[in-house]
Amino acid sequence: MDTSVLIQTFIAVFVLADAIGNIPIVLVLTKGMTPEERNKVIDKAIIVAITVLLLFAFTGQLILNYLEISMASLRVAGGLLLLLIALQMLRGEIDTPITEEGRDVAITPLALPLLAGPGTLTTVMLLMSKSPSPHIGVIVGIVAAMFMSWLILRLGTYIEKWIGAEGEVIVTQLFGFLLAALAIEIGSTGIRELFLK
Numbered sequence: 001m002d003t004s005v006l007i008q009t010f011i012a013v014f015v016l017a018d019a020i021g022n023i024p025i026v027l028v029l030t031k032g033m034t035p036e037e038r039n040k041v042i043d044k045a046i047i048v049a050i051t052v053l054l055l056f057a058f059t060g061q062l063i064l065n066y067l068e069i070s071m072a073s074l075r076v077a078g079g080l081l082l083l084l085i086a087l088q089m090l091r092g093e094i095d096t097p098i099t100e101e102g103r104d105v106a107i108t109p110l111a112l113p114l115l116a117g118p119g120t121l122t123t124v125m126l127l128m129s130k131s132p133s134p135h136i137g138v139i140v141g142i143v144a145a146m147f148m149s150w151l152i153l154r155l156g157t158y159i160e161k162w163i164g165a166e167g168e169v170i171v172t173q174l175f176g177f178l179l180a181a182l183a184i185e186i187g188s189t190g191i192r193e194l195f196l197k
Contacts, residue, residue: 002137009127009141013053016120019149023156024175025114028089029105031172038157041106046150048111053142056116057124057135071122072193078113079187085109086183089176092169115149118186 030038056063064070124142131138 002132005127005131005137006141006144009124009138010145012123012127013120013142013145014148016117016123017049017115017145017149019115019152019156022110022114023153025179026110026153026156028172028175029085029110035157039154041110042150042153042157044104044106045110045115046146046153048107049115049149050143050146052112052116053120053124053146054139056121057128057138057142060121060125070194071118072190074118074121075190076187076194077190078118079183079185079190081109081113082179082183082186086176086180089172089179092172113186115146118190 026038026042030041033041064074124138127138127141128135
């Protein structure tokens, strides 16, 4: 196993997943849940993120090539998705873990695109292309980074009892605004890549 590849993968995936930065978003999206229910959402999000990252690591470029989808298009789609979530947060419309349409927030937006976003997917594909077969370093790096992210998000569930109801509203509005900015940054990067080739 190539230790340098493992370390590179771990650092890249852990930083891009940004578990610490996602704690407030997890709290907002799971508002009204018991700690046990919130932990189940976190568990599911991490499992989905690991699955998607490993899938993309091994077959991502083939899938994108087959469907004729560029990473720029993925960035635009991810940006739009995050922007919709941010607008819901700013309007105070996120009250339950499942929306009226029955969408599970563990999958969208927590696993995709927050934990396993376009940048992370691109990175694992590039690392796989540089890694010698059987790519154990990349696989272990992805799993280890997601495990650390899981630990951080699990610890983040204790924050809610400290901030109270009013603090929750403030956090929701603040992070809705920041998430909107992040969404525009991701989307605009994709748009530049699409039209400035």
